[in-house]
Each structure stands twice: as C-alpha cells, then as structure tokens.
Amino acid sequence: MEKSSNYNSGVKAMSNLTKIFVILLIGATLFAIKIDYGGNITIRLNEPSSFSPSISNYSGLIFSSLIYENFFYLNNNGDITTHIFRDYKYDKSIKTLSLKLKENLSFSNGKPIDIKNVKNSLNSFLNQDLLSSKKMRKIIKKIGIDKDILYVELLYNNPDILTLMTVPELILLSEKYQVFSGIFYPEEWVKGKYLILKPNKFYPGGRSYIEYIRVSFSGDFSPDIFLAKPGAFSGYNYNEFKSGIYENIYICFPEEKIGQNSKIAFYTLLRQYYKSVGLTELNSLTSDEESPISINIRKLSNRRMRSILRYSKIELYMISSLKGDDENFKEFLRKKGLEIDTIYVSGSNLQNLLDNNPIKYLLVQKLFKKKTLLEEKISKIVREMSFKRFNEKYLKLINELDEVKFLNNEELLIDQISKIVNKIVNDGFIYPIAQKRYSIFINNKIVGVEMDYYGRPLLQKARLSK
Numbered sequence: 001m002e003k004s005s006n007y008n009s010g011v012k013a014m015s016n017l018t019k020i021f022v023i024l025l026i027g028a029t030l031f032a033i034k035i036d037y038g039g040n041i042t043i044r045l046n047e048p049s050s051f052s053p054s055i056s057n058y059s060g061l062i063f064s065s066l067i068y069e070n071f072f073y074l075n076n077n078g079d080i081t082t083h084i085f086r087d088y089k090y091d092k093s094i095k096t097l098s099l100k101l102k103e104n105l106s107f108s109n110g111k112p113i114d115i116k117n118v119k120n121s122l123n124s125f126l127n128q129d130l131l132s133s134k135k136m137r138k139i140i141k142k143i144g145i146d147k148d149i150l151y152v153e154l155l156y157n158n159p160d161i162l163t164l165m166t167v168p169e170l171i172l173l174s175e176k177y178q179v180f181s182g183i184f185y186p187e188e189w190v191k192g193k194y195l196i197l198k199p200n201k202f203y204p205g206g207r208s209y210i211e212y213i214r215v216s217f218s219g220d221f222s223p224d225i226f227l228a229k230p231g232a233f234s235g236y237n238y239n240e241f242k243s244g245i246y247e248n249i250y251i252c253f254p255e256e257k258i259g260q261n262s263k264i265a266f267y268t269l270l271r272q273y274y275k276s277v278g279l280t281e282l283n284s285l286t287s288d289e290e291s292p293i294s295i296n297i298r299k300l301s302n303r304r305m306r307s308i309l310r311y312s313k314i315e316l317y318m319i320s321s322l323k324g325d326d327e328n329f330k331e332f333l334r335k336k337g338l339e340i341d342t343i344y345v346s347g348s349n350l351q352n353l354l355d356n357n358p359i360k361y362l363l364v365q366k367l368f369k370k371k372t373l374l375e376e377k378i379s380k381i382v383r384e385m386s387f388k389r390f391n392e393k394y395l396k397l398i399n400e401l402d403e404v405k406f407l408n409n410e411e412l413l414i415d416q417i418s419k420i421v422n423k424i425v426n427d428g429f430i431y432p433i434a435q436k437r438y439s440i441f442i443n444n445k446i447v448g449v450e451m452d453y454y455g456r457p458l459l460q461k462a463r464l465s466k
Helices: 002-033 058-069 115-126 129-138 262-274 303-307 320-336 347-356 374-384 388-405 410-427
Strands: 040-044 087-093 096-101 142-146 148-153 186-192 194-199 212-216 227-228 238-252 316-318 342-344 361-369 430-443
Touching: 002 142, 040 410, 058 227, 058 238, 087 148, 096 115, 096 227, 115 129, 115 142, 115 303, 129 374, 194 320, 238 316, 238 388, 262 320, 303 374, 316 320, 316 347, 320 361, 361 374, 374 388, 374 410
Parallel strands: 040 212, 040 227, 316 342, 316 361
Antiparallel strands: 087 096, 096 148, 142 148, 186 194, 194 212, 227 430, 238 361, 238 430
C-alpha cells in the first residue's frame, strides 16, 4: 500500500509539472507572437479640400487610402488580396465574376456593410470620368446581386477583370457623408495645421496597431512619413521607398476662342512659376525620357508676357489638389504686377462645370505610374480630359491607338502616339507645364509597412518597433 501511495503521488506530481510546463509553453508562445498596440505617427501630406476620395495627386491618393477601403489590393509581386470578400472567382464559361461578401462587416459608424453597398460603390466608380472606369465600363454587361454575392457579367471573356478591380479609385462607399470604410477615420481637423485619424474598430482588415495618426499640413517639425524628391533624405533616419509615381501639371484651354498670344503668354507665366518653386520642366505629355517626341512651345519675354496678361481679366480654374500652392502663386503674381482670379474645383464636379460654363483657362494635375505603358498614359490624358471640344477631335485617333496596340508593331504604335501628341499641342488644347517625382520616406522606427503596386504605403501591419 505504501508503494502504491508513493507511485500515485509521483504520478500526480508529474501531472502537475506537465500542466505547468504546458501553461508556460503557451504563455511563452503568446508572448512571442504578441504585437504591442499603441503609439502614434505623423504623416505630412497636402491638406485635403474635403473627405471626398481624391486621386489626382500623390498626396490625395495616400490620404484616401487611409480612410477608404479598396475592393482589392495588388501587391508588387502580382498577388491580389482583399479584406471585404471571403470568396471571389471568375467563371470564364459564363463570363461572370462572383464576389462573396464577408459576414459581419461594418462602416466606421457601426452601420453594417451589405452587398447593396458594394454594388452602389461599383456603380459609382463606373460613372466616373476616369480611364480605369471607362475601361471597365466597356466590358461589363450586367451587375446583379443574390443574398451576399455580387455578380459581374461581362460582354466577352476577360480573365483580367480582377486585376482591373485593384485600381485605387474603386473603393467601398457608404451612402452617408463622413462615414468611412478604411483603416482610420477622421476625428479632429484643425484647418491649415493638422488632422487626427483614429483607428476604425470596425475595419474589415482588423484594427490598426497604431493608436492614432496625425496628418500634418505644415513643416514645423519632422514627420515620421513624408513625400520628397528621390534621394533627398539619404543617410538620415528614414527608409526610402521609391514610389514609381509622378505627377504632371497641364494648362488646358477648353474654349476655342482664345488668342494664340494669350495662350503662349499664360503658358510662359506658369512655366516661370513652377520653375521658381523647384519643379521640373515638362517637355512632353508624359515624361521626357519616354516620349517619342519633344514638345517645343515658344516662350515670350517678361515684358511681352506682362503686356498681354495685364488687362486680360483671366479667371483660372484649378483642380482643388493644387490649392496648397495658392499663397505662393498669389505672391508670384504680385511680384509680376499681374492679377488673376483663381477658382478651385473638385475633380468630381469638373465635368459638370465644363458642360455648363465657358471656362477658358483650366490647370489640371494628373498622376501616373511609371510602369504603365506609354499608350495607356496617352489614353488617360485624352479620355480623362475629354471636354466637349476634345471628344469631337480626338476620339477617332484614340480608337485607332486602341487598335494599333493589338498589332504588336512598335513602329506603328509610336507613330500613332506621335500623331496624337502633335495634334494636341498644335491645336493649342493642352500644354505640359511641370512634373513632380516622389519617394516616400518612413522613419526606421516604424516597421511592417508594405507598398502596393500603385505606390501606396499600406499601414495595416504598421507598428512602432520597441
């Protein structure tokens, strides 16, 4: 009996040790994978004019990605991911893409996300005057829903439909203003200074590890994430991510009744201004190194320019993403002894404004991915600046460009591109002004940031290193 008692005591002791070991092992494992929440980061961007999605400049592209969720993400290695669909597949036999919504999703205000929100968001995207919208619109036959599944039926077989849906402009929208689907939502906005973004606890991709983001609009302290010229901060405590992005600024003349001298005088003025603020002069419609032809537009002397513009009473309409330059531009005009009224318009309202108002001078900004094919960039310029006058004259040339693309003949393709560029410039419809190029600089204390194909920093896994 004594031996049995000792044996049972030994078994019990071993059992207790085993339990303790398992508990310690689980604790060690949990500790090993635990990621600390908390801390804040500062991002320096241009101040947005509103919370409406904006992708006409790089700063707006990044800001929109913080507060709105995309249907899909395209990684640099070609992988496609999503936070809002639990299943998606393209069936080529019936030319249909089916998107099955995840369960229990909500917007930033806690309102449930349903399949009707997805359908309405897709329709909103398709109705925009963007090349990406028009490309998708041309191949979609019908959009339908059944319970929690969205069906997109195509006119013809196109397995690339999923890749087309990764574009940054295709985002999940709520019907209510100032309700957001992204990883953060705006909580406090001090105009001209900063904006505070708090984590969206309902975010489909999981709560942010960061406690809050301060979006700064001023340069009075060092931010953790900011945009600058490539190589500008080499050797500092920042990791540089090459965005592969550039922005172009163009002056457009939507109305035909403008004298050539007035156009050239205004073009000369804008070239001088953007050169004075450090931007690169642009001598092509896309980028100088890839263009088959260089655009040479004559410039006027300062005296001649001022004499033409001094009494012109010009109203310059500008896309709202250029508003950050307003004070500098007014000071530049004052030194030149010129008065020009500047009127800022949102990209979403631009086409309606042009259809109903005689706008003579329009300054626009376009964002390009360097990897995008040259012919796609030219199509983007034409189709996204498809004002009434432009549509009539250039539709045939663009359709011919679309046909030439499939012939696999580089010589014919370059010839067609050259024709379009020459016609645009010779007609005096669009003049290229300046170009901005960017890298993203991220403080090396921040880890887990990923860059997507479109040059956006994805902060879903971003955290502060200990």
